[in-house]
Amino acid sequence: xxxxxxxxxxxxxxxxxxxxxxxxxxxxxxxxxxxxxxxxxxxxxxxxxxxxxxxxxxxxxxxxxxxxxxxxxxxxxxxxxxxxxxxxxxxxxxxxxxxxxxxxxxxxxxxxxxxxxxxxxxxxxxxxxxxxxxxxxxxxxxxxxxxxxxxxxxxxxxxxxxxxxxxxxxxxxxxxxxxxxxxxxxxxxxxxxxxxxxxxxxxxxxxxxxxxxxxxxxxxxxxxxxxxxxxxxxxxxxxxxxxxxxxxxxxxxxxxxxxxxxxxxxxxxxxxxxxxxxxxxxxxxxxxxxxxxxxxxxxxxxxxxxxxxxxxxxxxxxxxxxxxxx
Amino acid sequence: xxxxxxxxxxxxxxxxxxxxxxxxxxxxxxxxxxxxxxxxxxxxxxxxxxxxxxxxxxxxxxxxxxxxxxxxxxxxxxxxxxxxxxxxxxxxxxxxxxxxxxxxxxxxxxxxxxxxxxxxxxxxxxxxxxxxxxxxxxxxxxxxxxxxxxxxxxxxxxxxxxxxxxxxxxxxxxxxxxxxxxxxxxxxxxxxxxxxxxxxxxxxxxxxxxxxxxxxxxxxxxxxxxxxxxxxxxxxxxxxxxxxxxxxxxxxxxxxxxxxxxxxxxxxxxxxxxxxxxxxxxxxxxxxxxxxxxxxxxxxxxxxxxxxxxxxxxxxxxxxxxxxxx
DNA sequence: TCAGGACATTGACTTTTGTCAGCTATGATG
DNA sequence: CATCATAGCTGACAAAAGTCAATGTCCTGA
Numbered sequence: 287x288x289x290x291x292x293x294x295x296x297x298x299x300x301x302x303x304x305x306x307x308x309x310x311x312x313x314x315x316x317x318x319x320x321x322x323x324x325x326x327x328x329x330x331x332x333x334x335x336x337x338x339x340x341x342x343x344x345x346x347x348x349x350x351x352x353x354x355x356x357x358x359x360x361x362x363x364x365x366x367x368x369x370x371x372x373x374x375x376x377x378x379x380x381x382x383x384x385x386x387x388x389x390x391x392x393x394x395x396x397x398x399x400x401x402x403x404x405x406x407x408x409x410x411x412x413x414x415x416x417x418x419x420x421x422x423x424x425x426x427x428x429x430x431x432x433x434x435x436x437x438x439x440x441x442x443x444x445x446x447x448x449x450x451x452x453x454x455x456x457x458x459x460x461x462x463x464x465x466x467x468x469x470x471x472x473x474x475x476x477x478x479x480x481x482x483x484x485x486x487x488x489x490x491x492x493x494x495x496x497x498x499x500x501x502x503x504x505x506x507x508x509x510x511x512x513x514x515x516x517x518x519x520x521x522x523x524x525x526x527x528x529x530x531x532x533x534x535x536x537x538x539x540x541x542x543x544x545x546x547x548x549x550x551x552x553x554x555x556x557x558x559x560x561x562x563x564x565x566x567x568x569x570x571x572x573x574x575x576x577x578x579x580x581x582x583x584x585x586x587x588x589x590x591x592x593x594x595x596x597x598x599x600x601x602x603x604x605x606x607x608x609x610x611x612x
Numbered sequence: 613x614x615x616x617x618x619x620x621x622x623x624x625x626x627x628x629x630x631x632x633x634x635x636x637x638x639x640x641x642x643x644x645x646x647x648x649x650x651x652x653x654x655x656x657x658x659x660x661x662x663x664x665x666x667x668x669x670x671x672x673x674x675x676x677x678x679x680x681x682x683x684x685x686x687x688x689x690x691x692x693x694x695x696x697x698x699x700x701x702x703x704x705x706x707x708x709x710x711x712x713x714x715x716x717x718x719x720x721x722x723x724x725x726x727x728x729x730x731x732x733x734x735x736x737x738x739x740x741x742x743x744x745x746x747x748x749x750x751x752x753x754x755x756x757x758x759x760x761x762x763x764x765x766x767x768x769x770x771x772x773x774x775x776x777x778x779x780x781x782x783x784x785x786x787x788x789x790x791x792x793x794x795x796x797x798x799x800x801x802x803x804x805x806x807x808x809x810x811x812x813x814x815x816x817x818x819x820x821x822x823x824x825x826x827x828x829x830x831x832x833x834x835x836x837x838x839x840x841x842x843x844x845x846x847x848x849x850x851x852x853x854x855x856x857x858x859x860x861x862x863x864x865x866x867x868x869x870x871x872x873x874x875x876x877x878x879x880x881x882x883x884x885x886x887x888x889x890x891x892x893x894x895x896x897x898x899x900x901x902x903x904x905x906x907x908x909x910x911x912x913x914x915x916x917x918x919x920x921x922x923x924x925x926x927x928x929x930x931x932x933x934x935x936x937x938x
Numbered sequence: 939t940c941a942g943g944a945c946a947t948t949g950a951c952t953t954t955t956g957t958c959a960g961c962t963a964t965g966a967t968g
Numbered sequence: 969c970a971t972c973a974t975a976g977c978t979g980a981c982a983a984a985a986g987t988c989a990a991t992g993t994c995c996t997g998a
Binding site for chain 4 (some may be wrong): 619635647648650651652654655735
């Protein structure tokens with residue numbers, strides 16, 4: 287199609303509209319054609335690449351990565367903790383970012399579920415003080431001795447204290463010695479009611495645990511290293527609120543899980559805003575399992591972790607957005 | 613306060629709107645804020661350079677006259693600002709075209725030299741925002757009080773700011789009161805090093821100054837009208853980066869030039885892409901001198917100026933392409 | 939602690955843009 | 969020379985975006 291005179295007018299229209307910021311009717315007047323035609327020319331100019339609209343990739347690379355991850359995984363919101371050259375350690379920065387994001391996700395009168403782990407403890411530790419009267423913080427899983435500073439109940443209490451919110455603890459051990467006892471305890475009205483209200487939460491905060499020898503559950507003595515190994519070979523991939531999940535993020539029907547006093551995974555998934563924070567790059571596989579299991583709507587990770595997830599999603603063809611992007 | 617939480621939401625809005633093509637109300641719904649806010653965020657995203665809208669400037673280079681001028685003069689590339697009824701005021705349009713072309717000539721990691729003058733100031737003033745981290749903008753000539761809005765250093769800084777590039781200023785006066793002082797200052801390591809890097813630039817931007825009473829140098833007080841007259845009768849034809857050149861575009865061995873703190877003309881000529889922008893038709897003779905001196909590889913002029921150059925080249929038999937053209 | 943200011947956010951309203959059926963000019967064809 | 973096809977253009981209406989005064993929120997400093 288050698289008709290260049292046509293392209294010329296498109297170029298002119300695009301220039302006047304986009305570069306000079308004229309309105310379509312002004313452009314139409316100047317070029318002495320109808321505004322409808324200008325609208326059409328402009329569309330063609332965009333299609334032909336005479337004008338290009340790009341979101342900045344260099345300057346906001348972390349934001350771009352976050353958006354791409356959201357697009358690929360369908361997560362509501364992703365925050366990337368930058369791995370700045372000279373900036374501080376990303377792992378150290380993360381709890382601060384997580385705490386402030388967490389705070390912003392809270393609405394008046396919300397009920398918030400908090401699980402436990404090293405990460406959650408660190409977040410509690412840097413949680414800013416706020417006046418969130420009317421908010422309730424509930425403990426998502428039973429108690430256990432701590433290799434770190436806080437026990438689960440103390441963690442919940444600390445967060446509640448800083449937010450000026452009400453803290454509700456789950457007064458039960460995380461793991462019982464028999465399934466029967468766990469079952470009976472779960473039937474106790476006080477406990478049952480508390481576990482039942484978990485799905486009413488508007489927001490949950492947790493991390494995902496690994497299944498290595500140095501994992502949280504092992505360190506706390508909830509599970510021996512040998513048992514953990516065994517579970518690993520049976521397909522366990524990570525830990526959510528004290529419970530083992532498989533590679534697809536499904537609850538595993540195993541002794542440990544049956545003896546566990548913790549939020550039902552279905553209840554957790556029912557919470558609208560599920561904020562998952564992962565500090566260590568070594569937790570990649572557990573994180574993948576947690577994401578596949580639908581345990582996150584809001585994710586906070588390092589840039590490198592984000593890239594790995596993105597890679598995985600793309601290679602496995604899980605990318606929800608396989609079609610056009612910039 | 614979360615780091616850049618504001619920018620995050622702006623980036624997200626821009627991403628959904630521009631990259632995904634969602635409507636503002638859809639974005640608003642997704643981010644759970646009002647559509648009015650989205651409209652505001654999007655405006656800021658454009659202002660901040662989070663999204664960039666660029667228009668092709670083919671309109672100005674795709675022109676018979678431009679081709680002829682390139683052929684005749686051996687210039688790499690010529691852009692013609694038309695003077696027809698449909699176009700904007702050519703004098704006002706030129707800085708816009710120049711800024712757009714300039715932007716297109718920049719590559720990743722480039723070092724760019726910027727001189728000073730009314731034209732360059734106007735270009736800086738309409739320079740679009742862009743995402744050019746890694747680019748360095750260096751000041752080609754020393755500083756001087758400004759009859760216009762910017763001093764040379766501010767001009768460099770402004771361009772760097774809009775491009776998100778690094779700006780490097782030359783902290784020295786444009787003209788010193790004695791040759792000895794100028795010489796000594798040029799030997800100062802800081803200054804010397806900076807002047808030495810100028811030939812490493814990949815791109816330079818400047819205009820050419822006239823030698824009339826209302827010329828830039830005279831208005832700024834760098835040279836009295838009488839001195840300028842005297843230089844004119846000694847053969848001065850124009851001004852490049854604060855320095856007088858003769859009719860052949862050669863550096864003039866005169867007091868002013870020796871007292872001048874500016875890029876060595878040889879260094880400027882060593883820059884591969886030398887973008888010369890001339891707005892006023894009255895600058896015809898200075899422009900001819902600049903072209904003869906090899907100060908341009910890329911030229912932006914009005915159509916009438918282009919025709920005058922072409923005439924001159926042909927009457928003087930300088931046309932490189934006297935034989936048949938395709 | 940509270941008044942006051944700065945700034946973000948919103949709903950309601952206005953302006954601008956997108957769309958499409960139908961009109962017009964052109965030119966190719968039988 | 970009439971007819972048809974085609975592409976381009978337009979008017980009128982619907983949809984979307986822009987704007988602004990009013991309101992809400994947060995912070996500062998007395």
